[in-house]
Amino acid sequence: xxxxxxxxENGFKITPQRKLIADFFHDAESHLTAEEIIAHVxxxxxxxxxxxxxxxxxxxxxxGCVLKSESGDRVIYxxxxxxxxxxxxxxxxxKSMDCDEMLFRPVEKTLRDKYxxxxxxxxxxxxxxxxxxxxxx
Amino acid sequence: xxxxxxxxENGFKITPQRKLIADFFHDAESHLTAEEIIAHVxxxxxxxxxxxxxxxxxxxxxxGCVLKSESGDRVIYxxxxxxxxxxxxxxxxxKSMDCDEMLFRPVEKTLRDKYxxxxxxxxxxxxxxxxxxxxxx
DNA sequence: TGTATAATTGCAACCGGGTGCATTTACGAT
DNA sequence: ATCGTAAATGCACCCGGTTGCAATTATACA
Ligand SMILES: [Zn+2]
Ligand SMILES: [Zn+2]
Ligand SMILES: [Zn+2]
Ligand SMILES: [Zn+2]
Numbered sequence: 001x002x003x004x005x006x007x008x009e010n011g012f013k014i015t016p017q018r019k020l021i022a023d024f025f026h027d028a029e030s031h032l033t034a035e036e037i038i039a040h041v042x043x044x045x046x047x048x049x050x051x052x053x054x055x056x057x058x059x060x061x062x063x064g065c066v067l068k069s070e071s072g073d074r075v076i077y078x079x080x081x082x083x084x085x086x087x088x089x090x091x092x093x094x095k096s097m098d099c100d101e102m103l104f105r106p107v108e109k110t111l112r113d114k115y116x117x118x119x120x121x122x123x124x125x126x127x128x129x130x131x132x133x134x135x136x137x
Numbered sequence: 138x139x140x141x142x143x144x145x146e147n148g149f150k151i152t153p154q155r156k157l158i159a160d161f162f163h164d165a166e167s168h169l170t171a172e173e174i175i176a177h178v179x180x181x182x183x184x185x186x187x188x189x190x191x192x193x194x195x196x197x198x199x200x201g202c203v204l205k206s207e208s209g210d211r212v213i214y215x216x217x218x219x220x221x222x223x224x225x226x227x228x229x230x231x232k233s234m235d236c237d238e239m240l241f242r243p244v245e246k247t248l249r250d251k252y253x254x255x256x257x258x259x260x261x262x263x264x265x266x267x268x269x270x271x272x273x274x
Numbered sequence: 275t276g277t278a279t280a281a282t283t284g285c286a287a288c289c290g291g292g293t294g295c296a297t298t299t300a301c302g303a304t
Numbered sequence: 305a306t307c308g309t310a311a312a313t314g315c316a317c318c319c320g321g322t323t324g325c326a327a328t329t330a331t332a333c334a
Contacts, residue, residue: 013281013330034320049284054321056282075320088254099252106243111265115236117225119265128248128256150300150311171290186314191291193312212290 002026003065010063017041017048021056025066031078031123069123078123086124092133099126139163140202147200154178154185158193162203168215168260206260215260223261229270236263 003022004014012018020041025032037057041048057077060066067078074089084101104121111117140159141151149155157178162169174194178185194214197203204215211226221238241258248254 011281015282015330017283047284050320051285051322052283073320088248088252088256090254097252097254099248099254103244103247107240110240111225111236111263115225115234116268116271117227117234117236117263117265118271119225119263126248126254126256128254131253134253134255148311152300152312154313184314187290188292188315189313192293195292210290 003060003063006063006065007059012059016045017052018056020044020048021053021060022065025060025077025079028079030082031069031076034075034077037077067123069125074125076123076125084123086121086126088126088128088130090130090133091127092129095130097130140197140200143200143202144196149196153182154189155193157181157185158190158197159202162197162214162216165216167219168206168213171212171214174214204260206262211262213260213262221260223258223263225263225265225267227267227270228264229266232267234267 003025004019007014007018007022021037024037024040034054034057038050038053041053057066057068061068061077065080067080067084069076069078069087076087086099086101086103087096088099089096101122104119104124108119108121111119140162141156144151144155144159158174161174161177171191171194175187175190178190194203194205198205198214202217204217204221206213206215206224213224223236223238223240224233225236226233238259241256241261245256245258248256
């Protein structure tokens with residue numbers, strides 16, 4: 001379901017600012033950074049305040065339209081309609097690759113069975129070393 | 138080895154500000170937040186600038202005396218002499234429990250074998266639901 | 275279509291953390 | 305003990321993100 005429809009269904013108003021953000025997610029091929037989203041909104045509608053954008057990203061997140069992921073200083077927003085995956089980011093060369101969403105299933109099971117603790121690892125950004133950078137000292 | 142000895146060995150100077158931070162880690166039972174560290178330093182030596190404290194925490198981290206962990210808005214510093222573990226933090230009630238450091242070994246192995254990607258998960262702060270909060274809707 | 279009103283926005287100030295630069299200080303050499 | 309110097313500190317400012325509040329606006333309803 002579209003982000004705007006979800007907004008409406010949950011009693012939120014459809015504002016031009018929200019339309020811009022929702023459309024941008026809809027058109028995006030992949031995840032977006034806050035910076036990219038702000039730049040896009042400002043391009044189409046220069047006056048929009050950053051707090052408006054952040055507040056709306058929070059709303060989309062809580063409605064389940066968008067996933068927010070962070071690892072260290074990275075923050076990524078990810079349209080949930082795209083499907084799920086994790087990211088492997090090399091701390092040396094910066095290269096990034098996608099990774100199967102099942103990766104953390106064993107951890108989730110261990111936490112549930114041994115610790116009675118429920119976790120759902122969604123769209124993690126994982127820092128480490130790629131093959132090349134690992135081989136080179 | 139003591140944090141101060143490590144500083145000296147690596148050519149860093151022993152300043153009163155660094156002594157305060159190192160002693161605080163040494164006396165601490167468990168991990169510390171940046172807030173707690175700043176408060177402690179200010180108590181003993183009111184004029185110290187926050188940038189001095191953050192810079193020194195970075196140095197201790199790079200020397201391996203201290204681990205810095207983050208999950209969302211939480212930042213925790215952890216004296217490495219205490220041993221390693223992960224934290225399970227309930228997003229509803231805030232309760233926190235420690236968790237075995239081996240937890241992510243299967244994930245590390247999968248990443249190495251299938252993706253040629255090296256990760257060392259140290260002292261993660263994991264958000265989820267504890268048993269009580271999971272049962273209650 | 276016009277109006278009432280609650281939701282949303284813009285603003286200004288704030289927060290934790292980080293940085294460039296001038297001043298101060300720890301410490302090795304004398 | 306003094307001194308020279310590189311390293312460390314304090315300061316002032318920056319940055320991304322957040323918050324309280326007054327002004328604006330989308331919408332439900334008359
Ligand atoms: Zn993604
Ligand atoms: Zn790499
Ligand atoms: Zn800890
Ligand atoms: Zn709980």
